[in-house]
Amino acid sequence: MDQAIEKVLAIIWSPFNALEALIAEYLPGQEVAALIAYGVYVLIILAGGFMAIGSRNLVRAMLGLVLTFLGVAGLYMLLASPFLAFMQVLIYVGAVCVLIFFAIMLTRNTNEGEESKLPGIGSAIYGLFAFVLPLLVLGPLIVLNVPKLATVQYEETQTKLLGQGLMTDDVFSFELISIILLVAMAGAVFLAWRRRPSDSEASR
Amino acid sequence: MTTTLTLFLLVSLLLISIGLAGLVTRRTLVGMLISVELMLNGAGLAIVAAAKCTPASEVHGQLAALFVMGLAAAEATLVLAMILVVQRRFGKVTLDEVSIIRSSPAKGPH
Known part of the structure; x- marks a missing residue:
């Protein structure tokens, strides 16, 4: 019985193992694969984030939020912290998003709510400032200062x-x-x- | 020369600035709640990355991120209750409408 289960599992996992072997063959070292995974997760996070703040439909905004949460969970996996990744999915996607959905539904704020109008020009300019200012102030700080004190350790927590x-x-x-x-x-x-x-x- | 920590911190910075922009542009309380959750996520990611990629204790960093998640859940609960109260009292959750702090509005729906 156990052997049968193992065989089934092996069949299920075989495409993933083949993919892993393929990546290991074509990409020297793990670094490149990690970078590709990082890029994919960042794309997911950015798409979800802009969907979350830009969508005129609050249910779609919440779906973008779910996308961002999943991308951040992937980044936690890349940081070799699987427990946090599971907690991220469990708490944020499972609990917080359900709460937000309740909030959306209880205020009946879905399609023709107040959010369906585009923000005014003044509010849009403020939003642009709020987006650019932290990037301009903190971004150079991070890029210039961080490498001096960073040492990478990649053991799983x-x-x-x-x-x-x-x-x-x-x-x-x-x-x-x-x-x-x-x-x-x-x-x-x-x-x-x-x-x-x-x-x-x-x-x- | 970039290191891993720089990459992760840049992502969390992006999350925080996206959330801040959403906080400014959104009109309703629910949209602002979504933006705040984005920012909290960026904070958690920054904490975990900083604890993992520096000689600091990674256990403490991850536990701090767990506490951030717990705070986010508590905050979402409270904000949901507040949104309910505001909706019941003003009939709307847009911020432009909800600018009265007086204990009993002159001609409220109640």
């Missing part, structure tokens, strides 16, 4: 170490984030509580 860190060094921030989540949940319930008119009259 052990999830076990992350768990140990959560329980030992970072236990205080762990507790803090649980309290923050609890408070946020309670606050959200409190804010969205719709008091019925009969209740408020009865309590008076």
Whole structure:
């Protein structure tokens, strides 16, 4: 039984293995393959990002956001941090995007909402400034200063170490984030509580 | 001469500036929420890349990114509740309409 499963898995994986062998044959070293993967992920992120901020339909904007999240998850994989990549998909794509979808649907802000109009010329100019200014200020800073202190280490981060860190060094921030989540949940319930008119009259 | 860290930091910088541009140009609260999520994603990516590609402790960096994700989830929850309240009270979630901070608007829908 186990052998049969292994055979099926081997058949499923064989195209990927062949692709890997092909890349290894034509591209000397892993660096180039990593660079290509990086380029693909960056393209995905950029396309998703511009879709997220530019689309006149908020549901499409949310789909662009999902695309960006998936691209960033791919970059986490490239950084040899698989746990973070899974958390990215789980938390952002799974939870945050569902929340945003709820927000879109509850405000009925899909097709003919306020976002369907193009932004005014002043707002567009502000947006251009907001896009260019961080790039102009921080971009040269990154390009000029970072290589002096960067050393690359490409071992995969052990999830076990992350768990140990959560329980030992970072236990205080762990507790803090649980309290923050609890408070946020309670606050959200409190804010969205719709008091019925009969209740408020009865309590008076 | 570029290194890996530079490449990743440039991507996170791009994410942050895209998010900032969206924050400025969007008209509704939901669109601004989407832009803020983009910026938070860029911040997390920058933290992880900086922790992975420098001698700093990578475990601490990844845990910090996890906390950023948790904060983003909490923030999205709260913003959803706020959007609900604003929608119920003003009937709209455009920022131009929602500029009254007074406790009871003179002629609100309630």
